[in-house]
Amino acid sequence: MFSEPDDPAVVDRMRAAHAVASAALGAALCTQVPGGTREAWGWRGRTLGRPATGPYGPGWLRVVHSPAEKARGKLWTGPEDAERLVPRLVPRPRLHLVREWTEGDDAYRAELYDCVADGALSPSPVLTETPRLTAAWWSGLRTALGHLSTVRTERTAVRQAYLDRAMPKCLAFLDGPVPTAPPAWSTAHGDLHWANLSGPELSILDWEGWGMAPAGYDAALLHAYSLAVPGIAERVRMELSGILASDAGRFAELVVITELLQSAERGDNRELVPALRHRAEVVYRPGSR
Template sequence: MFAEPDDPAVTDRMRAARAMACTALGVTAPSLQARSGTREAWGWRGRSLGGSVLGPYGLGWLRVVHSPVEKANGKLWTGPEEAERLVGPQVPRPRLHLVREWAEGQNAYRAELYEHVEGRAVSPTPALTEAPGLTAAWWSGLRTALGRLSAVRTERAAVRQAYLDRAMPKYLAFLPGPVPTVPPAWSTAHGDLHWANLTGPQLAILDWEGWGTAPAGYDAALLHAYSLAVPEAAQRVRKELSGALASDAGRFAELVVITELLQSAERGDNLELVPALRQRAGEIGNSTGVGRAG
């Protein structure tokens, strides 16, 4: 989850859209005005707004997404429905019940009603600020889920080769020697596997809008990058997901993720991770395998 947007116009518009979605889907929700006991789950820069609701399927979760009308038909727009259709139930996630779409002027909205899942997000933010203390069973479940997801056949792309060719040399230019841009392998990934998209103590993987093919090991690499501010947690990720990370493919995936997060830092995101990201890229660059100088 992210902080409530600073722009009151965005918060008012999204709360109004959520109220409209409640009516369209026949669900009820607490007042969206800030008050004790009311919990809103905001997406990046107010792009989405979620919260608990009660309706025809019992307790559930309503997520409302905004997009400019001209962009309301791309990968992010259709991801949840395609995940519901193509990703098997062995990958733990909230099932999608209903979808409604509408437009108001230049603003398009999409309301998604999900089943209720046990547990809460491991972290309120994508990056960890403290070790999460998850069980061995939780980690085993995550390994199994990522393994099953990697084998899902899809034409969706979470990361594209054209982006790697363009961005990796630019954002990893501080590394000595040439920067590789071609992954050793590709597989299917969630695409946004950070700590606010994982629940505990019972595992569920949230937010499936951006899933698709990516360099093999991408999900593990992303989770590791978002753990770097807590060395204990980063070490645990490396241990538990070593099958994905301790290889040339895994090290390359780390460089891909570091590229993306360094780019996002230019927009003011993930600034606290930048020193650790640059340090980790240097460690990979000085090691054998993917990312070695020269």
């Protein structure tokens, strides 16, 4: 989740679209679920979600915006694809209804989900406080990632061309050649951070960008977003050691570090940069696969 956009025009436009979506799906804002009428904003106001009641009872109504000419592709269809292809063994809110419409140059997509009883573990992707998580939660996460990794899909979360281009540039500070070929590929959620995980009952949220990625990508991403809380970062390494301690896991960490260092250049999560660079030096092995 992100802060409300600074541009009031974006805020007004998305709230108006949310009202249109409520009417189209027969849903209404709900004050009887945890958090009341809270708003959950996406990056730069691209999405707006709110609790709602509708044909399936308490739920979550999310509206996505895109320029009309770009309203297609994996980010547009990700949640619907996940509902069809990802087994229910991977805990997540069920997607019940979808509606799309355009207004001039703007395209919108409304999605009505089950209500998740427990909220996200963090208000932002980067963890800043220690969540209370049970052994069962961690076990459930390992199981979910295992089931997800075997899903067959043509969707792509990370592209080889990106790795070839970005890794040598962003990891140039490492002493030696930077590998760009993953030891293996598998299916990943693609955005597994603390604002997309609920607890104490595990649920994985926001399935826009899932698809094929270097094996271990999800575990590596969760670890990177934990670095500001060293105790949890250590817990992630311990609980997901079967993934992160492998050659594939170490490579996946370098991929994630590349992405986050690149986004930090644009101003995102700059506080993580020193820890990311240090972690890259820890996992890097010249010539390793």
